[in-house]
Amino acid sequence: MDDIVKQALAKWPNVPDCYGWLGLDARGRWYLRDDATQAAGPFPQSRGQLLEHDKLIAFIARNYESDAEGRWFFQNGPQRVYVELEATPWIWRVQPDLTLLSHTGQVAEGSDALVDAQGRLYLATALGVGLVHSMDVALAADAVESGRWPLQEVLASDLPARYRYVPSPQAWRAGRLEVGESR
Known part of the structure; x- marks a missing residue:
């Protein structure tokens, strides 16, 4: 995790988590999913905007982790952005x-x-x-x-x-998935 991210976490420890805004497809590409995209359906049926900015992609990659429940996320400063997975983490x-x-x-x-x-x-x-x-x-x-x-x-x-990961943290949060259950 980047030092600047660790500093932001220490400074603002109680920022709410973000769900549904970032997706990872089966080819390793990241997608931003705004409110309209999310309203159009779940990932990957409704993908959103493909991220193409190399420095942003590298920042996400350096700060990509999972939590104890098997939900994968990108730590964006003080905010945890949970990732919708098309296939695997x-x-x-x-x-x-x-x-x-x-x-x-x-x-x-x-x-x-x-x-x-x-x-x-x-x-x-x-x-x-x-x-x-x-x-x-x-x-x-x-x-x-x-x-x-x-x-x-x-x-x-x-x-x-089997490998303890949550494909859709957004569905998991809404109570539509159990840990390790797929869509």
Whole structure:
């Protein structure tokens, strides 16, 4: 977490949390979701505005964490902005040496590969579970076939409970989801 964010938290400790205003899609892109976008429907059906400002994206990435309930958020100064997830909390880019680079720039090592009924590939790591970016599935498949990452079949709907994350903190807050339950 950035020092300036820590300072803001210390100065203003009681700023209300923000829900529904930020979304992360299955390709690791961030979306801002204003009131009109939220009123049009849940994420990802109603995405909002794609963030394209490199410094803002980097700031979000440096301050992206989860809380004890498994809700992922961006700490924006003193305000916690909870993230609506299209798929998983992490989106992995598979590197040529088979290390993983998250959508936030963190490096991880895959331990298990998971495939759902739609053929989407997920990798479990010490950081948590993430969806493999669609452009990297072929490279990841080579690693699975070589035995580097043991493959298991899963139901995508089981991943939130298994890896303890909340896909929609906004729905969770409204009482429409239990911890680990997906939409």
